[in-house]
Each structure stands twice: as structure tokens, then as C-alpha cells.
Amino acid sequence: MNHESTSFNPKTWVSPEPLDTGSEAPAGQAETGKGGKTVWLGVGLALLIVLGALYLFWPTGTDAGEAVSAAIPDVPAESTEPAPPATATRIIQVQGMNELGASLQTMNVPLGDAYVIAEEAVAALGADAPMLVKVELGDTQTEPFVQSLVAELDNGTAVRLVRNAEGNYDRENLLETATTKVRSVEGTIEHNTFYVSAVAAGMPDSLVSEFTKIFSFDYNFQTEVGIGADFSATWEEQVTESGRIVGIPKLLTVTLETPSKSRTYYSFVPPDERETQWFNAQGTGNVRSLMQTPVDGARITSKFGYRTHPISKVQKKHRGVDFAAPTGTPIYASGDATVTFRAMAGGAGNLVKLDHGEGMETKYMHLNQFAAGLTVGQPVRQGDIIGYVGTTGGSTGPHLHYEIWIDGVDTDPLTFETSEQKSLSGDALAMFRAHRDNLVSAGEAMAAR
Ligand SMILES: [Zn+2]
Incomplete structure (x- = not known):
């Protein structure tokens, strides 16, 4: 019986008991163990029953777990008194088949098994990139074996190997479920460049260039947008259950306000179009026939x-x-x-x-x-x-x-203007208004949190 491994949810990397100790989540510990350091999380089932607590040990001497060790006494790795646990959970960070195989060997998994499992996991992930690996070990007293293993790359690609009755491993490819979250930022330009101010306020740096491009028909960023100008934006991003952001964030609304003018645009894909375009509250597009400044940051x-x-x-x-x-x-x-x-x-x-x-x-x-x-x-x-x-x-x-x-x-490119801005009408305008109101309420719901 091992309720540790059966209750393990690979999407969270965290088995319920360690979380309840009030310490940092194990995923966080593993992150602090980067650069070849290893965090060992030993969970003793016997001790769980007797003491109602888990114990941790760090054979490599990393300081990654200090916050936890203050509350829980260290127990030497080789201690056999009291009886070592029959099962154990280990979280490691490794890169590539050889590192994973070697790490499994240090857990006393037989060499042959260790490398077969490592090869299978790395092949399933399809990349030789750094990975976070959670190993459930069985029979740690006599013949340690891998009961299950979950390996995850930074991009969220993950694989789980589970030992079956024949002693082989069933493979399951996992992908964390990501949900769409709307986020917003408001700021004032306080630095020499808009980029620095926007990122300091919390805008993902990947959105700054697009933000400035949307306004490139209305503002010259060098002459008109300076210290004291206000900006805001909402965007959506994909967040996994463990809190990682995957994919590319997408701007939804943008506002830029200087002493002389204020502009707000909403993203919208008009019917029969495929690409996102930007419209003001009245449904008039941001695009003029020619840009004033056809180069960034000039x-x-x-x-x-x-x-x-x-x-x-x-x-x-x-x-x-x-x-x-x-x-x-x-x-x-x-x-x-x-x-x-x-x-x-x-x-x-x-x-x-x-x-x-x-x-x-x-x-x-x-x-x-x-x-x-x-x-x-x-x-x-x-x-x-x-x-x-x-x-x-x-x-x-x-x-x-x-x-x-x-x-x-x-x-003169700086004074040249055309009135050829695209305006939505009819059904497209009605669709845009509904979409705009949705964006506004999503942004307000976000700001209210
Ligand atoms: Zn010139």
C-alpha cells in the first residue's frame, strides 16, 4: 500500500502531504536547486504514520531547503534507525538521458533499469532540454525500483512512466491544462524609454513593441511620448495549473494618454478577416495609410x-x-x-x-x-x-x-495625415461593440481583484 504515489497528481508536482507542512511547495524547492544541485525529498511512509510528518535530507549539501529544515529535523541519508521507508519520492533537475540515468542510479535503481527508463523518458519528451523529474521509488529497503516517474520540460511537455504488473513501463504523455487569464497594467512613463517604464509596470516585454506599433499612427514616440505620459493595457495569457505561463500573451486593449491627446484601442478580428486589428471605441481603425515612423525606437x-x-x-x-x-x-x-x-x-x-x-x-x-x-x-x-x-x-x-x-x-512625413482610417459599419460594428464591452468588463473584473 502506498497512498503517496496513488494520490500523486503529476500536474501539480506536489503530493498533498508535503504541501500541508506549511513549507514552500516542492516545485519551488526544486527550482532553487538549479545548476546541478539536487533536492532530495524523502517521504517515509512509516514515519508518516508514527510521527505524522515527513523528513527531508540533502546529501549534496545544497541550501535550497533551509526554510523547511528549520522546522523539521535532518535525518542522515544512510540512517537505518529507525527502519528506512519502503517508498520514497524524489524531485530532481537534470538534463538529458545520461544525467537522468545517473541520478536514478544514485537512488540505487539497477543500472540497466535506470538507463532504459531514462532513455524512454527523454525519447518521449523529444528534447534533450533541462527537465524537472519526480520519481516514486518502491521497495527502497531491498531492491529499489522506479514505481512511477514524471518528467517535465520548461514548456510544459511532460511524460509519465508507470511500472505495470510485468515490470515494464506504461507511457502516458501529459500536458498541463492551461487556462486563459486576463491581466492588466497601468503606468506612467518615468524612465527615459517607454520600454523600461512598461516592463517596470508589469507589461510582458514581448508586448511592448506591439503596443508602440499600435500607436505609431497617432504618436511619434520620440517627440510626443515622454515622462509623465500614462499608459494601460490588458492582455490574456495561458496559465497552467502549476502557475506557469505558456505560449505568447495577446494584447486586448491599449490606452496611451499624453497632455495633448488620449487614445484607446480594442483588438478585434472583423468578420471575413483573419488578423487582429485595432479600433477605437467608435469602431474606427488605428491604421492610416502611411506610418509616420516606420522604425522602432528611433x-x-x-x-x-x-x-x-x-x-x-x-x-x-x-x-x-x-x-x-x-x-x-x-x-x-x-x-x-x-x-x-x-x-x-x-x-x-x-x-x-x-x-x-x-x-x-x-x-x-x-x-x-x-x-x-x-x-x-x-x-x-x-x-x-x-x-x-x-x-x-x-x-x-x-x-x-x-x-x-x-x-x-x-x-513632410511628420505632418502627413490621411483620413483613410477604416471604420466598421453594419453587422461588423454591432459585433465590435459587443466584443468591446466584453473586453472592458474583463479588464474591470481583473482590476477589481
Ligand atoms: Zn536625411
């Missing part, structure tokens, strides 16, 4: 218009805007377009020209590299990467020189 170093050359004192028109950014920073197509030029072109350096139709053209100069596979005649979507910032041609440092031409006239 600093404007030279504006559009006439300027006097610092040395020659000659007035010359600057036909675009210069955005300084590190070499290699991605440059986006500022609108849906066809590539009309992609080559080295004298002082312009590596140059891309895009034709957006209706007389609109954009030019991107001094690129370090073109996007892989970019060819003349190719259609691109707004936001596609077309190349990378560089300093080729007549340029003194890495920057993007960006021009907008309307009907053959050079136009």
Missing part, C-alpha cells in the same frame, strides 16, 4: 524642410526625415505597397522605394541590408520588414532617411 535627428549646411552655409531642402537608430534595427513598409526599387543608389546608399498606389510613394535610404527575399515587383503589407538601418551611401552614422511623395511632391 530618434529624429533631422526634420523635413530647408536647412543651412553647417559648413557651406548653403540652404538645401531636406526631403525627408532622418531617424537615428542602431545598425540592424528593422525598417517597416509604412503602408501596403509594391516594391519598385531595391538597390544601391549612390548617395542614398541601399535604397528601397515603395509604390502605395493613388500617387503615394515612400523611400527608405542608407539601409545596412535589405530584408531577405525582397524583390522589385513584390507586394508588401504595412508593417512588413523591408530592410535594416545602416549608414550606406552619403551618411555619417546609422540612420534611416525616410521620404513620402504624394503625386510627385515631397511631403
